[in-house]
Amino acid sequence: MQWCARKEERDVLIVLLAQGNGVGVTFDVTRISDGNGMAIAITGMVIVFVALTLIASFIGSLPHVLRFIDPYLPAVHDHAGSPPPDEQLPSDELPIVAAIGYVLQQEVLRTASQPSSPKVPNAT
Amino acid sequence: MQMFVEFLKTTGFAQMELGNVVMIIIGVAFIALAIVKHYEPLLLLPIGFGVIIGNIPTIASMALSVYDQGGLTVNGDGTVTYQSGSVLSYIYFGVSQGIFPPLIFLGIGAMTDFSTMLSNPKLILLGAAAQIGIFLTLLGAMAIGFTPEQAAAIGIIGGADGPTAIFLASRLAPDLLGAIAIAAYSYMALVPVIQPPIMRLLTTRDERLIRMKAPRTVPKRERIIFPVAAFLICTLIAPGSLVLIGMLFFGNLLKESMVTERLAVTARTAMIDIVTVLLGVSVGASTQAQTFLRPQSLMIFGLGALSFAIATAGGVLFAKFMNLFLTDKINPLIGAAGVSAVPDSARVAQMIGQAEDPHNYLLMHAMAPNVAGVIGSAVAAGVLWSVLL
Numbered sequence: 036m037q038w039c040a041r042k043e044e045r046d047v048l049i050v051l052l053a054q055g056n057g058v059g060v061t062f063d064v065t066r067i068s069d070g071n072g073m074a075i076a077i078t079g080m081v082i083v084f085v086a087l088t089l090i091a092s093f094i095g096s097l098p099h100v101l102r103f104i105d106p107y108l109p110a111v112h113d114h115a116g117s118p119p120p121d122e123q124l125p126s127d128e129l130p131i132v133a134a135i136g137y138v139l140q141q142e143v144l145r146t147a148s149q150p151s152s153p154k155v156p157n158a159t
Numbered sequence: 160m161q162m163f164v165e166f167l168k169t170t171g172f173a174q175m176e177l178g179n180v181v182m183i184i185i186g187v188a189f190i191a192l193a194i195v196k197h198y199e200p201l202l203l204l205p206i207g208f209g210v211i212i213g214n215i216p217t218i219a220s221m222a223l224s225v226y227d228q229g230g231l232t233v234n235g236d237g238t239v240t241y242q243s244g245s246v247l248s249y250i251y252f253g254v255s256q257g258i259f260p261p262l263i264f265l266g267i268g269a270m271t272d273f274s275t276m277l278s279n280p281k282l283i284l285l286g287a288a289a290q291i292g293i294f295l296t297l298l299g300a301m302a303i304g305f306t307p308e309q310a311a312a313i314g315i316i317g318g319a320d321g322p323t324a325i326f327l328a329s330r331l332a333p334d335l336l337g338a339i340a341i342a343a344y345s346y347m348a349l350v351p352v353i354q355p356p357i358m359r360l361l362t363t364r365d366e367r368l369i370r371m372k373a374p375r376t377v378p379k380r381e382r383i384i385f386p387v388a389a390f391l392i393c394t395l396i397a398p399g400s401l402v403l404i405g406m407l408f409f410g411n412l413l414k415e416s417m418v419t420e421r422l423a424v425t426a427r428t429a430m431i432d433i434v435t436v437l438l439g440v441s442v443g444a445s446t447q448a449q450t451f452l453r454p455q456s457l458m459i460f461g462l463g464a465l466s467f468a469i470a471t472a473g474g475v476l477f478a479k480f481m482n483l484f485l486t487d488k489i490n491p492l493i494g495a496a497g498v499s500a501v502p503d504s505a506r507v508a509q510m511i512g513q514a515e516d517p518h519n520y521l522l523m524h525a526m527a528p529n530v531a532g533v534i535g536s537a538v539a540a541g542v543l544w545s546v547l548l
Contacts (some may be wrong), residue, residue, distance in 0.1 A: 042481075060303050063302060066301050066304060067301045070301050071296070072302075072307065073544055075297065075543070076294035077294075078546060079539055080290065080294050082396060083290045083535050085396060085536070086393050086396045086534075087283050087534065088284065089396070090283055090393070091284060092280075093388055093389070094276070094280035097381050097384065109381075
């Protein structure tokens with residue numbers, strides 16, 4: 036088996052797990068240096084940090100960049116998209132508006148059904 | 160009568176080995192966990208059923224398993240015959256060739272809201288810190304005898320990102336793909352079990368009580384520019400992450416542009432569901448006892464747990480380290496969300512935080528390192544692929 040084929044008796048040798056078939060798992064730190072493990076790990080970690088740090092820096096500077104280019108390239112709202120949040124009707128007001136409309140309509144209908152009442156304009 | 164006896168020899172009962180029985184029990188356990196405990200049911204249920212499918216003994220002459228691939232064979236008389244592969248092998252092609260993971264990333268991108276990350280960019284560093292689990296586990300796996308390629312594929316389990324783990328394993332260690340995929344998805348499902356003890360151990364009560372400022376509203380323009388810019392940054396630094404990062408940010412651009420709503424909806428609903436089903440079943444079916452029940456698999460599971468624990472600790476400790484320099488303190492619990500596993504690890508941060516202060520809402524803050532972790536693990540996979548290929 037490839038994963039336990041090497042038997043150098045150097046440095047730390049710890050039996051971590053003994054399987055039923057008698058194969059022991061050996062912990063040998065020289066395998067890390069032989070396989071260039073430290074270099075791979077450090078390179079990988081540094082690149083991940085650099086990439087995400089650059090993204091963070093870009094995001095941090097983006098509002099300032101946009102403020103700078105605003106006079107030349109103002110934000111436009113196309114008709115395909117929904118309006119920005121400050122132009123939208125808050126969703127919790129919709130039931131209130133509907134209730135007011137319903138009450139108004141009922142009031143108009145009730146008034147119109149009374150023969151003695153003066154004629155009211157069409158609700159619509 | 161003889162035909163009947165011959166038929167009996169071909170049944171699953173006659174060919175069943177102890178290993179197959181063990182794997183079928185594991186498959187049933189996965190299904191039970193998904194249904195009873197609700198542990199990642201969208202993943203564990205297809206994988207669990209796939210495990211059962213893959214461990215039904217088949218007739219050697221019939222192409223039924225995921226490993227029965229078709230191909231041309233040259234006969235003794237010089238003629239060439241073509242034998243078609245099994246249906247499962249064609250589905251598994253998407254896993255073995257790394258096709259499914261980028262498609263899942265497309266769907267993830269189309270459903271991910273990067274707003275919280277954009278509103279507080281310093282939290283991105285927590286997503287980077289949590290990737291330390293990948294690289295320390297790589298060293299541990301190498302020390303116990305795995306090759307650097309296998310060790311990298313095992314280490315990526317700590318990224319807590321199933322598609323990334325499958326993608327890298329299919330590139331660097333195809334022989335370990337089944338075990339790595341099962342380990343990655345199992346630990347993702349066990350996020351609520353693995354992370355809390357580590358988070359409590361590494362934080363004080365006062366730290367868990369830290370309240371963070373509400374994130375600012377992110378304008379549409381920033382949300383549209385971000386996927387394009389972040390894609391350029393990541394792939395110019397680590398071209399190996401091109402496929403995963405490209406699909407992730409392409410999906411996000413579909414969502415944020417608001418002019419391709421149909422495509423974004425398809426990517427985050429029907430498409431990702433179809434791919435998840437195919438991936439789950441075929442990965443599960445690849446865990447045949449004869450290839451899966453080996454000491455290697457046990458070690459992969461052990462190293463995967465280690466990787467996950469280190470990643471969680473790395474995120475929490477780095478948040479504490481950042482607090483040494485920040486005036487607006489970060490609640491270190493959200494550092495644990497840097498391991499990806501979107502959105503479960505963010506939910507765990509919220510849960511642990513609310514256990515101390517029911518009015519402390521950490522979820523939106525935890526989503527920032529959570530999605531940064533997805534980017535971080537994809538970049539890490541790209542780096543490892545580039546370095547070890």
